[in-house]
Amino acid sequence: MSDDNNVSVKKQDIHDDNQHVPELRFSEFKNNYISVYLKDISSKVRDKNKNNKIQDVLSNSAKYGIIHQKEFFDRNITNKNNIDGYYIVDKGDFVYNPRISKNAPVGPINQNLTGIKGIVSPLYTVFRINNDINSKYIKYYFLTTKWHKYIKSVANYGARFDRINITQKDLFNLPLKLPSSNEQKKVANFMELIDQKIEYLEKKYRNQIKFSKELRNKFLNKHCFFNDNWVEHDIKEYVVEYKEKVNFNNNLPILSSTLSGIYLQEDYFNKNVNSSDVSNYKIVPKNYFTYRSMSDTGKFKFNIQNIVEKGIISPAYPVFTTKNINDKYVYEFLNYSNSIKRQILKIKEGGTRYALGFSKFKKLKIEVPSFKTQCKITESMNLCYQREENLKKEIKIMKKFKKGLLQKMFI
CATH class of the missing domain: 3.90.220.20 (DNA methylase specificity domains)
Structure with a gap:
């Protein structure tokens, strides 16, 4: 295609609309697009x-x-x-x-x-x-x-x-x-620059996740960086089960606790999937823990409810809070320490499923450093998570920007 639109293909009036130029265009190009x-x-x-x-x-x-x-x-x-x-x-x-x-x-x-x-x-x-x-x-x-x-x-x-x-x-x-050949080239090169920026951010995000994982492993499994005594205790010394249930006039939002985090059920499934009777559901106050007590794989995720002041969850999900310990440290240790993974693998019951009711959960062991070290660990990890979240937002913004450009720079 040449710049004056003298092309080897025949111009044809084959579009329903009368748009011959894109909504967004480089200023040096003036000619109509051809069909x-x-x-x-x-x-x-x-x-x-x-x-x-x-x-x-x-x-x-x-x-x-x-x-x-x-x-x-x-x-x-x-x-x-x-x-x-x-x-x-x-x-x-x-x-x-x-x-x-x-x-x-x-x-x-x-x-x-x-x-x-x-x-x-x-x-x-x-x-x-x-x-x-x-x-x-x-x-x-x-x-x-x-x-x-x-x-x-x-x-x-x-x-x-x-x-x-x-x-x-x-x-x-x-x-x-x-458009003309030159405009095709300039638009394509510009979009390629956007893709390169997205790829750069995605690589940076992957590297940050890798760094977070390595740092967490050094904290929890190798006890690096801190000259501290780590003492093993029964976790029951640090957790308190929360047993409040909803009454028949419930108007609290329903929660879903999953391996990827905790969500409002209507957001996670795009609808409420529970039965109409939630009279036996458990209440989960803000900053309390909950988890699904059955697993097919041996993986459990102990989530902190930080979405709403109070929500409710299925009776199959234990709810608890902590005492005399940094709750964010408990979150890190329960979800990411090799010690917990080894202990859970030993409790498999019959068939192919793993059961971890609260009574059994309380028998797990937790390795506890000083409270000061607990705080330093969680502060470091929170900083890592914030960097991850910021990069996710940047990627989302760039992808939205790209999507807008695609719709405005083409006909």
């Missing part, structure tokens, strides 16, 4: 795998893009003896997956940026962008929702509720509006 079909700027890839020559099976994920199937599923799920006829996907090729999801309501179209030539299921459509079109620009275009309306208008869902049925002809008749 094209996908078939004008790409060609369908028809090459198929023969004699199982290519073994790298790729998956097109709405969330992660095109990745190696083994990486996505932690294993190869395709029968290696049944991959003849799979479409070959070269580096830079695009793949359309008609499987719909929350993240891809019409199925994702992603570019193969794995750096390898692979193969994909015959259910996918593979196409290659012409050399005179900036493929990075097209990659970002398909991250917008601009093309969704057309796909919905020509597709049907048939018997498979999770998959769109669309003919190859209709797919390649997808209308697009494109």
Whole structure:
């Protein structure tokens, strides 16, 4: 494509709207975008795998893009003896997956940026962008929702509720509006800078989580940094069970205590899933502990309720508070010490499940340093958690910024 829009494809009035420039644009570009079909700027890839020559099976994920199937599923799920006829996907090729999801309501179209030539299921459509079109620009275009309306208008869902049925002809008749080559390049490079910033923040976040884990391990399992005596006690010396239950006029919010934290049930499940009778539910005051007393894996999460002043939780969840000890230290030790993990592994009862009722919980041992050391440990860990949270917020802001740019810089 040249800067004056003298292009090798024919201009066509194929859009329902009259928008010829994006809402947000670099100031040096003035010309209208031109209308094209996908078939004008790409060609369908028809090459198929023969004699199982290519073994790298790729998956097109709405969330992660095109990745190696083994990486996505932690294993190869395709029968290696049944991959003849799979479409070959070269580096830079695009793949359309008609499987719909929350993240891809019409199925994702992603570019193969794995750096390898692979193969994909015959259910996918593979196409290659012409050399005179900036493929990075097209990659970002398909991250917008601009093309969704057309796909919905020509597709049907048939018997498979999770998959769109669309003919190859209709797919390649997808209308697009494109700027000049120079503008394509500048927009694509700008979006790439945004991606690099997000990747930088995500790497920084992963490194912070790793640092937090290592520091916590040194505190709890190696007793590093503090010249202190760690004394083992029964945890019953430091915890008090809380037994208050709701009355029939309950109006307190229902909580869910999970391995990832504690939540309002309506937020966690997007609805209340309890029965209408909560008369036997336990009350969990703010800053009190609760946990699920049964586990299939041996993993338990002892959560501090810090969401509301008071909430309620299923009778199967013990509730307790602490005494004569830093409660944040108790949280760290119960959830992350190797000592607790070893003790819990010894209490497995019958079948495949682990039961940790409060009476059994009280028999666990806790290693306790001085109160001053407890405070130093929790202060250090809280600082780590705050850094993690700040990075999560930065990543969320940048992704929201990117999403806004995608909708405003493309037509």
